[in-house]
Amino acid sequence: MTLDHPIMQGPVCPMPKIHTEKVVMGHGSGGRMSQELIRDIFQSQFNYKPLMVGNDFGFVNLPEAANLSGHLSISTDMHMVTPLFFPGGDIGKLAICGTVNDVAMSGGKPLYLTAGFILEEGFRMDILSRVVASMKAAAEESGIQIVAGDTKVAERGSADKLFINTSGIAWVPDHLQIGGQYAKPGDKVIVSGTLGDHGIAVLGARGDLGFEADIKSDIAPLNHMIQEILEVAPNIHVFRDPTRGGLGTTLNEIAVQSQTSIWINENELPVNPVVQAACEMLGFDPLYIANEGKLVTICPAEEADAALEAMQNNQYGKNAVIIGDVRESDPGRVLLRTLIGGTRLVDSLLGEILPRIC
């Protein structure tokens, strides 16, 4: 039995599209409006074939499946930032680079990423499209593939415009042993560039500095730089990106994990003069300001020069510098040799130093 009605003969979904300029609750219903949002905004950019099939899961292969001797590194990150767009980036670029970097810090190659969205009712579709285009560009640069997504709509006033979750997977060959727990006495500590650019750029975009600061966020995918470092310095012990909490907190985490002490030299710390000036005016320490395109490398002393050179040869590591070393004494501590020759303890950030910026 077939229904004798012309609508039955046509292709799928012959009904007119439901155009809206803003997100409405129906976009989160799971019904046709949801499907149109996914197709028009997300699939048009993230054109991963298995995702287009329309199942609730995406299929992926492991590239080294034929010769498997490794494991997966997995990470997840919830992203919120005000404003959504700021000099040097936006929430979309942040969402991709943040998770690409987290999984890449294992030394592995980022492969696949999922993206989940919470949209506030009334959010403008054209702004959403700009964010998604930015995500696409960052994903392409890093080489990661977006393989699954989800969107929910929150009633007006119950979410702040847009929250994005990204979760990622990297493939890590078994011969690498990289992590905060592997820092060893005698290792050198290298940072890939100036500290605090992201945090100060976002504060500036919010108008919270009280003056104009010509500073851009450093947001960038660092996975290619990591592979370039590993080519010339294969015995790296730690990669870590000093995001929330800044370099001071990140080094404390590593000191605790590895039960070593980390000694850094204040006169080696790279800080953009504009960031330095902003910090001095506001009473902040660049050691605790967030970065989104910097990494710390901790490696055996004999590989430090090669690692440094590889970093300096990459566009995101031009200002890389060796800032200190790892010692056995005082396990779990970070010590700073100050400009005037003293030594002070660098603690972890306790709570909030700044309004939410990453």
Added chain:
Amino acid sequence: MTLDHPIMQGPVCPMPKIHTEKVVMGHGSGGRMSQELIRDIFQSQFNYKPLMVGNDFGFVNLPEAANLSGHLSISTDMHMVTPLFFPGGDIGKLAICGTVNDVAMSGGKPLYLTAGFILEEGFRMDILSRVVASMKAAAEESGIQIVAGDTKVAERGSADKLFINTSGIAWVPDHLQIGGQYAKPGDKVIVSGTLGDHGIAVLGARGDLGFEADIKSDIAPLNHMIQEILEVAPNIHVFRDPTRGGLGTTLNEIAVQSQTSIWINENELPVNPVVQAACEMLGFDPLYIANEGKLVTICPAEEADAALEAMQNNQYGKNAVIIGDVRESDPGRVLLRTLIGGTRLVDSLLGEILPRIC
């Protein structure tokens, strides 16, 4: 050189803990308050060893690494629900089961899951602990391992108490070919139990029904049932869980994906009498109400009885029933044979049918 100060000799973090009864902005700083939140609330429940190491990524192995002939199924889901606790479940159970089920619908075995949290400033810690305990219980039942997490804090009023993202991975042996695109003319359509329990239970908990309805959400992890079905019916074409948008929308998606039509019989549709009564009073159709512990199985006719029996033998499939079949005519359509002998088109849900319930 070492610092001659007793605090340097002690174990890590000798400072007193910063107890708070409510979430404050500092818990999202990435500093010590964040670390304490992670340790006290999350790590105390999700005691996955690689997660305890303290890196920004979790390492996982593929269990079939020695004999690799398969691929990964990946999914992500943003969870929000009001109220956070309702008869039969809560947002934590929802977050685990939702993603376990999405990746399990590939026929694969769920392995690993990430959890991301957005907490509203002021959210009560004891309630967060209850949600996390519920996540732990659901993860244990399903056998999935939580391997990575992230928490951000949103200023009061800029998020609705608690949002949770979960992203999951399942391992799918290559011989399975399961997905909405594989439904074939002649296949039987089986649903694992009563429709709409979750949606009506949540509406009831919100006081939106206007009367007392003795109905519990059906939230459950369905991965074990899926494996039991595959043991006796290895040629399953489709598994799908009819969540947002309900069974009507889910069957439409499958009809479109597979370019078949799906014919279902109104007199076979299992609906709890309480749900039926609530729907009749409110003018809803149970075909569009969300489920969180039900699945649709589409399989070759010769395997339908075996699949049905396997479902009925599982605690979550006792009320499983064959509700229809797949045909070649009218591709992309879902048709309902009504109680009075007519035939009507079952469309996808367009936009919102209900206040947000899943």
